[in-house]
Amino acid sequence: MKTNLETIREAVDYIDSHLEEDLTLDSVARQANYSKYHLSKMFVSITGFTVHGYIQRRRLTEAARALVFTGRPILDIALSAGYETQRSFSAGFKSVFRCSPDAFRKRGDFHPFQLKFTVDGKDYLRGDAVMDIRTADSEAICLAGYCRNTRLGFFVIGTCWRRIHAKKHLIPGRTEMEFLIGLNDYTNWDMDGKRQPAFDYYAAAQIRDTSPSCTDAQIRNASRPFSGVRSTGVQADLPAGMVRKVLPASRYIVFCFRGRCEDSLQPVAEYIYKVWFPQSTCRLNSEAMYDFAKYGEKTGQDGKSLIEYWIPIL
Secondary structure: OOOHHHHHHHHHHHHHHOOOOOOOHHHHHHHHOOOHHHHHHHHHHHHOOOHHHHHHHHHHHHHHHHHHHOOOOHHHHHHHOOOOOHHHHHHHHHHHHOOOHHHHHHHOOOOOOOOOOOOOOOOOOOHHHOOEEEEEEEOOEEEEEEEEEHHHOOHHHHHHHHHHHHHHHHOOOEOOOOEEEEEEEEEEEEOOOOOOOEEEEEEEEEEOOOOOOOOHHHHHOOOOOOEOOOOOOHHHHOOOOOEEEEEOOEEEEEEEEEEOOOOOOHHHHHHHHHHHHHHOOOOEOOOOOEEEEEEEOOOOOOOOEEEEEEEEEO
């Protein structure tokens, strides 16, 4: 007798191996030897997607792959993805990738929207349950918050967050009030097998660039360690112990989720860096040795909020 987890794992395997065939809830349930009702409920419970929604996400992702890496006609790709016309395919594709299939092919960038879901039964924030992926071109981002190095242990991250939550209402010139930011600065990354991996972590809020200290030179050198040097303007008014940081203007790949702010992002980061990036055409920006997460301040009844994971790319 198979467990429900094994049944859903086999259903996901079946879907992935038959993406170019007629796939419906009926056909998947029949293959799984499960009632449509129970399969549907269990599939959503384990993957976070409806069967139809997951099939559509996978098909559009593989269609995007075909557009970039093959010369197949768009209509042929549309039919393989389960669409009856190129027009309906274009509408569905644009709703996910924000451009037409033809424009996507000409651009030549492949950003996988939904890779195959790994059914392992673990309940954590995970990369293959991403809600949305987009690129964003951002001007310099000014931050104010608390910093600790993780050499002593990752408990310092919690310390930074407790401090920022206690003092966030005192930060002058704050923007994006609906988000707080957790920044990993790998500029002085120290990975020693005998010691705790060490990097600088910041719990911060985004602020307006109103300080004379935020110069072009600082923006160019923003990948250097944070400076606690005080200055006029916003810096002078920060609560005691807070530091200021300027992230340079950059292009980012942004992954959007719903999750609990206290959840570890390590599984997400591992998925993005070890699974998603190798299958994409994105190139990391080696001059920007950091990434950050934006945590939504508005929490739903399920205790989850919007989380965005931003990574600098070329």
